[in-house]
Amino acid sequence: MKKLFISAFVLLTAVASFAQSEKFTAAMKKNLAAMDSSFKNPPDILNVANNFERIANAEKNQWLPYYYAAFCQVNYGFMEQDKDKIDGYADKATELIAKADSLSPNNSEISCIKSMIASCHMMVNPMQRWQEYGQESNSNMEAAMQQDATNPRPYFLKGQGLKYTPEQFGGGCKTAKPQLQTALDKYATFKPANDISPNWGKERTESLIKDCK
Secondary structure (H helix, E strand, O other): OHHHHHHHHHHHHHHHHHHHHHHHHHHHHHHHHHHHHHOOOOHHHHHHHHHHHHHHHHHOOOHHHHHHHHHHHHHHHHHOOOHHHHHHHHHHHHHHHHHHHHHOOOOHHHHHHHHHHHHHHHHOOHHHHHHHHHHHHHHHHHHHHHHOOOOOHHHHHHHHHHHOOOHHHOOOHHHHHHHHHHHHHHHHHOOOOOOOOOOOOHHHHHHHHHHOO
16 A cells, blocks of 8 residues: 555656646747747847746756846847946846856856856947956857857857957958858757757858858
């Protein structure tokens, strides 16, 4: 009788866990779809960021919702026209990605977001902030490459950064294209772990390469 009770308990626990996992995946997919469309109307990005943060706070042991919340925050920071507000969005992204990092350390995708955050801070005043944030962005980009050699996103980010760096400072299409092509080659073979894993950047890479032709 005791064995039957234990078996029933284990079965019910497994069913409940599966249902919770299905609920989590469904919520993530819904917000990923909303995130894709939100870039056409930037204020919506912050709503999606808040939705991801709510999922993260409910799950607590999942790094992806914190990751996507940070991704939304930093991208909104890049779009913000008021330079006095940019640091605030980058700081919020830092807070969120730190939680993701604590759940999944040495993660190439997380290092990409850290690199983006540093670039966002630098954007406020590139001449004054390059020394600190430029180096921080590059070091996280290099870490992302080392943590996962198959990940195309650090190469995309590096190429994008070079594309918009003046030629006199080592940027421009000539130096950007090899990085962007490497990214594109990696996108051709990259397979995300599942339906909600990071898989962004290919279309932007293609667009940048086209601009450089």
